[in-house]
Amino acid sequence: MIFGRSKRKAGDPGAIVDFWTWWPTVRADVEAAIGSGNWATLTPQMSRRVEAIHPELEWEFCRGTDAKHALVVSAAGAADLRPVAARWGALAPEADATWEYHTARQPDPRVLEQTIGLGEGVQLDLTQLRFAFERDERSPEIDVIAFHPGFRMLGDEFRGRVTFLTLDWLLGEDGVEEWIGSIAWETTEPDGAADPHELAAAVEALREEFRTPQWVLLHGDTPGGGPVIVAVQRPLRPVRWPRFDTHVAITLPYRQRTEAGLPEAESLAALRDFEDSALTTAAGPDGVLLAHETSDGARTLHYYVDADSPAADDLAEAAGWWKDGRARVERHFDPSLERIGRFR
Template sequence: MVTDSVSQDENTDTFKQRVTKFWQWYPTVAERFFQTIEAGKCGDLVDEVAEFCEATIPGLSWVFGPGENGGHSFTLSGEGQITKQLLAEYWLQRAPEIPKWNFHASRQATPAEFVKGFAIAVDEGKRVNVDGFQIRTHVDDERQKIDIIAWHPVLESVPKSQHFTILFLLVDEVLGEFGTQMWLGEIKIEPFTPDAYTRSLSELPEFISGVNTYHQWEKLPPLDTYTVYQLKETKSTPRGDTVVGSSLIPRLVSECIDNNGKLSENPLANTGAELIYIAIDSSIFPEGQQSDVRANIEDILTDSLAKELSGQTLGGAFGLHESYVDLLLVDGKESRRIVSETLTLLQLDNRARIESFVD
């Protein structure tokens, strides 16, 4: 029997159940929403949508936007938090075809023909526009990132505490939510004298495209990017025996190790999803094949969860005493049943246990 120390409130809908409710609801309101937006009354929908989303899929942000061929779009986003972004991606994977609507799991870049006129109103009626935002660029080929210094004259009269909020709102419009994470490295906001490396914010996408073509960077979206990590020295805490691993969300592992085996707060609180890891006795793995065997177990778990739309693996690690597989589960007890049965089929009974990343 696989040891399972994870518990969940049985009265709480799982994230899978919540997403099912969302997609049962949206087709019933889609045409009315479309007509309301067409009539220029999008604001009339805010309270209704906000109330439903807060009750059904809390912790995720939403926005209406332009769609294809004269349609409209609905975007659900984790606001740059990879853990929640994975939930948004799961939501998108469950989306049905609905006439006149497109759905996105991250904020999309505004089409070039519209972005030049985009601006944000700030204090005293002033506006920070995309064209007036000057960007000095520096290409870091080693990190495959573009460092920027940004400035707009109106920022002189805006509190510094608001500068980054304004810039990121505009950059997300120009590059899209994932584009900002993928391409930009160090970011500074300060006055500077324009030079040959300076361009307007509206020209940044074309510049990035040229840089990527020239350097032939092989960039993957954040949700497909695994980070390899190593512990310089082992610790006595849970997972402190880790030697090397890879993860979509390496912060989870590092915080778990530094915080005596638990995260300081639950990044998926109230969502109906959960983060767990499987600890497997490393002594059962053939010498020299530990990482390969753990990776095979990870692949089998991935397939088992995917078949039931019940979760996904996030990576894993090899330790001196145990090997680990990290998972995001979206269907509560059903997800854990799949994990437990898969481990049993792999003959890992009594050699593995399931642990939660949170209390």
């Protein structure tokens, strides 16, 4: 596995196009280097090309899942870099028998059958790794505790590094980001510790449960004591929408409302129709509605869109067509979904 991390400031936005123009000219050289181990000239070239896209992206060549080799350019868990990696991946060539391309490290559970070296003579037989895990049925995520007998010989930093690396190998970067909640590690075996493949099976069952996105209805109160009703997509994890880095909040006032401030039938029908027709059409393939909240005579719809597309402007224009009052539109860069994180 050959990998690197770019270090200097981001280059021209056209660097993604430049990268994919350059790649066919060195592909054969990379294949030769994988066989010979001679990376002296290729590693610096690769780092320069990736750092021109963004200085904090990580890259690696590794064994492919379906193809012989894989090229990965990853955000390494940084939410604000996922859109950059996604745009790199969108321009990748079609995979073939030799190469496939990924924007996150893929699962490779075969590594967990090996022994890895951690320096200073420390070796960990990964077949001894165990995970204890549990899921709160109200939450679409699994909390994990890692254990290995060798953790007693390691400092806390190395224990954490091994835990995160092995979870990535077991589930892939995106699998960890989407389905794993809290992550901890112990030097004594926790109750319920199991083979890593049991954790992988639990994650696959959770993935199957949420194969179709689910909307959850939440209830709360305003500071003034009135009711708030929230509808939100679950699981609400940024990795599910890597391109959609900009929050567009559209607040629509409505006239027909109950004493509690919620919409009566006529206004409720108008809100639903406006969302389904004007706003959904405006967002198109470059945006998604992730939540809406209703209280005190107004509904706020929380869209997330690709900043490199016209979706934010199109949504703002469409909001102006609302006839039941003056719509308000706000937009913010928010790749971590922090502005609706309270709905998780």
